[in-house]
Amino acid sequence: MPRDYIPILIFVVVAAAFPIVTLLVAKLIRPSAPGKTKLEAYECGIAPETDTRGRYSIRFYLVAILFVIFDVETIFLLPWAIQFDALGLFGLIEMLVFLAILIVGYVWLFRQRALKWA
Amino acid sequence: MDAILFSAADFHVLKPVILLCLFGCGILITDAFLIRNRADRWKNAIPALAAQVAVAASLVQHLGDVRSGGAFSGLNGSMQVDGFAVFFNWLFVLAASLAIVISARYMGAEGEHRGEFYALLLFAQAGMSVMAAGYDLVVLFIGLETMALSFYVLVGFLRDTRRSNEAALKYLILGAFSSGLLAYGFSILYGISGSTNLGEIAKAVAARSEGDLALFLALITCSVGLLFKIAAAPFHMWAPDVYEGAPTPVTAYVSVASKAASFALMLRIFLTAFESAAEAWMPLLGAIALVTMTIGNFAAVTQTNVKRMLAYSSIAHAGYILLGLVAGNETGLRGVAVYLLAYVFMNYGAFALVAALRREGEAAEDIDDFNGLYHRAPGYTILLAIFMLSLTGIPPLAGFYGKYFIFLAILREGYYLVAVFAAIYVAVSAFYYFRLIRACWLLEEGEQQKPAQLDMNFGTRAALVACALLTLLIGIYPQPFIDLAGESVLAALR
Amino acid sequence: MEVTTAHYLVLSTLLLFIGTVGILTRRNIIVILMSVELILNAVNINLIAFSSALQQIHGQVFSIFVITDAAAEAAVGLGILIALFRNKETIHADEIDLLRW
Numbered sequence: 001m002p003r004d005y006i007p008i009l010i011f012v013v014v015a016a017a018f019p020i021v022t023l024l025v026a027k028l029i030r031p032s033a034p035g036k037t038k039l040e041a042y043e044c045g046i047a048p049e050t051d052t053r054g055r056y057s058i059r060f061y062l063v064a065i066l067f068v069i070f071d072v073e074t075i076f077l078l079p080w081a082i083q084f085d086a087l088g089l090f091g092l093i094e095m096l097v098f099l100a101i102l103i104v105g106y107v108w109l110f111r112q113r114a115l116k117w118a
Numbered sequence: 119m120d121a122i123l124f125s126a127a128d129f130h131v132l133k134p135v136i137l138l139c140l141f142g143c144g145i146l147i148t149d150a151f152l153i154r155n156r157a158d159r160w161k162n163a164i165p166a167l168a169a170q171v172a173v174a175a176s177l178v179q180h181l182g183d184v185r186s187g188g189a190f191s192g193l194n195g196s197m198q199v200d201g202f203a204v205f206f207n208w209l210f211v212l213a214a215s216l217a218i219v220i221s222a223r224y225m226g227a228e229g230e231h232r233g234e235f236y237a238l239l240l241f242a243q244a245g246m247s248v249m250a251a252g253y254d255l256v257v258l259f260i261g262l263e264t265m266a267l268s269f270y271v272l273v274g275f276l277r278d279t280r281r282s283n284e285a286a287l288k289y290l291i292l293g294a295f296s297s298g299l300l301a302y303g304f305s306i307l308y309g310i311s312g313s314t315n316l317g318e319i320a321k322a323v324a325a326r327s328e329g330d331l332a333l334f335l336a337l338i339t340c341s342v343g344l345l346f347k348i349a350a351a352p353f354h355m356w357a358p359d360v361y362e363g364a365p366t367p368v369t370a371y372v373s374v375a376s377k378a379a380s381f382a383l384m385l386r387i388f389l390t391a392f393e394s395a396a397e398a399w400m401p402l403l404g405a406i407a408l409v410t411m412t413i414g415n416f417a418a419v420t421q422t423n424v425k426r427m428l429a430y431s432s433i434a435h436a437g438y439i440l441l442g443l444v445a446g447n448e449t450g451l452r453g454v455a456v457y458l459l460a461y462v463f464m465n466y467g468a469f470a471l472v473a474a475l476r477r478e479g480e481a482a483e484d485i486d487d488f489n490g491l492y493h494r495a496p497g498y499t500i501l502l503a504i505f506m507l508s509l510t511g512i513p514p515l516a517g518f519y520g521k522y523f524i525f526l527a528i529l530r531e532g533y534y535l536v537a538v539f540a541a542i543y544v545a546v547s548a549f550y551y552f553r554l555i556r557a558c559w560l561l562e563e564g565e566q567q568k569p570a571q572l573d574m575n576f577g578t579r580a581a582l583v584a585c586a587l588l589t590l591l592i593g594i595y596p597q598p599f600i601d602l603a604g605e606s607v608l609a610a611l612r
Numbered sequence: 613m614e615v616t617t618a619h620y621l622v623l624s625t626l627l628l629f630i631g632t633v634g635i636l637t638r639r640n641i642i643v644i645l646m647s648v649e650l651i652l653n654a655v656n657i658n659l660i661a662f663s664s665a666l667q668q669i670h671g672q673v674f675s676i677f678v679i680t681d682a683a684a685e686a687a688v689g690l691g692i693l694i695a696l697f698r699n700k701e702t703i704h705a706d707e708i709d710l711l712r713w
Contacts, residue, residue: 058694065687072683075676090123104143108234111150256674263681267688274692283696290692291644294685295635298651301678302628305658305671309617312666314674 059117066109073102124193130183131192131199131251133176134207138244141169142237149233159231160222163577166236170215173247177211180204195315196254201606205455206250206382209462213375214243216466216585219577221367224473227573228365230276238275239371242268246379255304255314258383262300262347265379266293269372273364285363292346292356300343306336307391316390324394337399340387347380350440351410354433358417361429362483366476369425370469373432378458381439385454385607388443396446404444408539410437415546423483424472427550428465431509434547435461441540442524448608450527455603457520460508460592464517467505467585471498474572474582491558495572499558501586506551508589511544516592519600620661627654639704645689652682 080087080095087094109115129136145165153161181204183190189200217239225231241264248261270293274286308314310332311322326333342353349357361369392399414434421427435457442454475482492499508515513522521544528537592599627650634647656675663671 058697061690061694065690068683069687072680075679079673079676087123094124101139101143104146108146108150256670256677259674259681260677263684267684270688270692274695277695278699280696280699283692283699286692287641287689287696290685290689291635291641291648294645294648294689295632295651297681297685298631298648298655299628301652301655301681302624302658305624305655305662305674308671308674309621309658309662309665312662312668314670 062114066114070102070106127190128192130179131190131197134173134180134247135244137172137176138169138240138247141165141172142240142244145233145237145240149237153233156231159233160226162233162236163218163222166218166240167215169240170211170218173207173243174211177204177207180207191253193257195317196257197248197251198253199251201608202382202385203251205603205606206378207247209378209458210243210246210250210375212462213371213378213466214239216462216470216581217367217371217375219581220370220466220470220473221365222577223573223575224365224367224476225275227476228276228279230278230365235272235275238268238272242272242371243375246375246382249379250382252383252386253316255308255316255319258386259297259301259304262383263297265376266297269293269368269376272368273360273372275365275368279363281363282365283363285360288356288363289360296343296346296353298343299339299346303336303338303340303343306332306339310336316386319391320393323391328395328398333395334398337392337395340392341399341402344380344384344387345406348377348384348436348440349433350406350436351413351433354410354413354436357433358421358426358429361432362423362425366425366469366473369428370466370473373428373469374462374465377432377436378462381443381454381458385443385451400444400446403440404533404536407437407440407444408536410434410440411540411543412437415543415550418550419546421550422485424485424488424554425469425483427485427554428468428472431547431550432465434543435509438521438524438540441528441536445524445527445531445533447527447530448604449523449530451607452600452604453520453523453527455607456523456596456600459599459603460516460520460589463585463588463592464505464508464515467501467582467589468509470578470581470585471502471505471572474498474574474578477573485554485557488554488557489560491572498572498582501582502558503555504586504589506555508593510548510551514593516589516596518593519596523600617661617665620657624654624657624661627651627657641693641704645686645693648685648689649682652678652685 076098077095080091084091145162148165149159149162153159180199181201184199184201184204189198191198218236221235221239222231225235245261245264245266245268249258249265252258252261270286270290273289274282276282304314307319307323310326311319313319313322323333346353346356361373364372388396388399411434414430414432414437418427418430418434421430439454439457442450442457444450445453472483475487488502491502504515508517511517511521525537525540528540631647631650631654634650635644638644638647655678659671659675659678661671663669663675
């Protein structure tokens with residue numbers, strides 16, 4: 001049994017080694033010229049003005065809630081996908097019913113303007 | 119694997135639930151797309167009531183099938199339609215219909231009249247329907263959570279009222295906690311028996327030796343979870359706050375329907391899965407029933423808010439109903455069913471009147487707010503008196519028969535001391551119920567206090583009259599109701 | 613050392629207790645909601661452990677539903693909390709005092 005996992009082990013080792021090796025190689029061959037301006041934000045947002053621990057807008061929470069709901073529902077797709085052949089047409093119809101119920105919720109959210117940012 | 123995974127028989131079993139979900143989703147869509155004016159929001163009650171009619175029709179079918187061919191199950195034995203399930207489903211239909219008709223005016227007065235309200239009422243009912251008919255741990259858990267999640271939102275439906283928010287939060291935290299404990303008990307039951315079917319679990323539990331640690335843990339966690347749901351002491355703390363903070367129609371719905379559904383779940387689990395361990399849980403539940411009656415009745419005496427008072431009284435009622443389960447004999451179970459049936463009408467009547475007192479810009483919920491009600495609305499005051507007397511258990515009103523059977527049952531089992539205490543508490547409860555009646559006639563001379571006023575519409579009036587008539591009818595001519603209750607509960611559980 | 617079902621049970625019981633203590637003693641409502649999730653995860657560990665010990669799929673299916681329930685509860689909880697926060701500007705259980713605890 002453990003032998004079956006050797007490919008996975010190799011995969012993990014290669015995956016872990018790849019970033020380390022590339023970064024090391026880059027460090028060795030690139031020229032080094034540190035400077036203050038290089039550390040400043042450049043075309044990637046504005047310099048932070050306040051503490052990062054400030055309050056987030058409540059809208060982030062709303063989006064997070066909606067995300068959690070629709071995200072978790074997908075775990076019901078997984079068992080169906082695994083048993084797709086065995087369940088056949090019945091499984092497909094059942095899944096469509098399930099998705100239809102989700103879509104009712106989504107349409108309702110949309111009409112409530114819960115997805116609008118402003 | 120079977121070729122047919124969902125047969126016509128399964129559909130027949132699930133029909134009430136499917137109908138409720140379809141109508142619920144339909145209301146969400148029609149409310150979002152068709153109803154544009156605030157003033158038209160009450161029209162959402164029409165599909166909600168239509169759903170009740172449709173469910174009632176399928177229940178008539180179920181009842182006919184059960185009477186002619188006995189109980190039948192569907193979905194590989196995970197749902198079972200028997201007299202028990204049909205009876206409780208009737209209770210939910212009644213409770214939901216009454217909630218719908220008294221909501222329109224109340225939610226309008228609160229300024230939070232929206233279509234989701236009716237959809238959530240139906241979704242909660244779908245969950246309860248599953249709880250009554252479920253015969254499998256997974257199905258029961260899903261039903262319980264469908265009900266509970268809908269109720270959390272309904273309780274907090276008044277978004278701009280802090281009381282409502284806080285009540286919902288409290289309900290959510292304690293409700294989620296109790297669901298978690300119950301699920302933990304379920305998981306251990308699954309481990310003990312290797313099955314989620316209640317029949318299989320009952321066999322596995324019976325095969326276990328007494329004092330088995332895993333069984334004990336399952337019993338404790340399941341009991342605590344269920345006792346939370348029925349608001350039995352010492353797990354009752356959420357009830358008064360939730361009842362007070364929730365919109366009044368929701369309070370009535372929670373106190374009647376959620377209590378009945380939780381009792382249905384409790385009876386199912388304790389009388390099937392845990393039946394062989396009865397010696398372990400009967401004294402435990404007996405003690406809890408006594409504590410519950412004590413706390414409920416004495417705390418109700420000190421309340422000034424009517425909704426809080428009714429909350430404590432509902433805790434006390436849960437104690438009486440628990441006694442029926444503790445007695446465990448036929449009379450006791452019949453008493454539980456009759457009690458729950460009578461409770462629907464008398465409690466809804468009381469809450470409908472409290473709801474009618476709520477007018478725009480005025481939250482009248484204190485006992486003092488009932489002062490002088492008789493001088494304004496003598497007819498409704500008489501109805502209120504009927505409900506209060508019935509809640510006390512005075513014959514010949516509906517509330518009497520529930521108490522009668524439960525007393526009979528505990529006397530038959532020889533628990534004389536318990537019966538004495540229960541009887542004393544009836545006297546205590548008479549004190550606080552009568553206090554509310556007295557307030558209605560009270561109007562002090564010379565005081566420039568405005569007498570209480572009721573704001574009625576057709577729905578509230580119809581609900582009140584129906585509740586009062588049925589409270590009287592069950593009281594005066596109880597036989598058919600007792601037969602119905604007895605037949606359904608006993609046939610299923612023995 | 614072999615990890616047996618008993619080990620998983622001990623772990624889940626510990627999680628159950630941590631969650632219970634968290635609900636009863638913590639004052640931040642977000643933390644209380646997290647404690648509820650801990651209890652539900654204890655249930656999941658139980659279910660999966662039994663499912664694998666019994667060589668059955670039932671427990672895993674049950675746990676999928678428990679996960680869904682946990683997510684729904686978290687969503688409803690956060691929703692109610694946001695409604696409360698808009699009216700009251702606090703997420704501390706001590707300051708939620710309009711109704712007696």
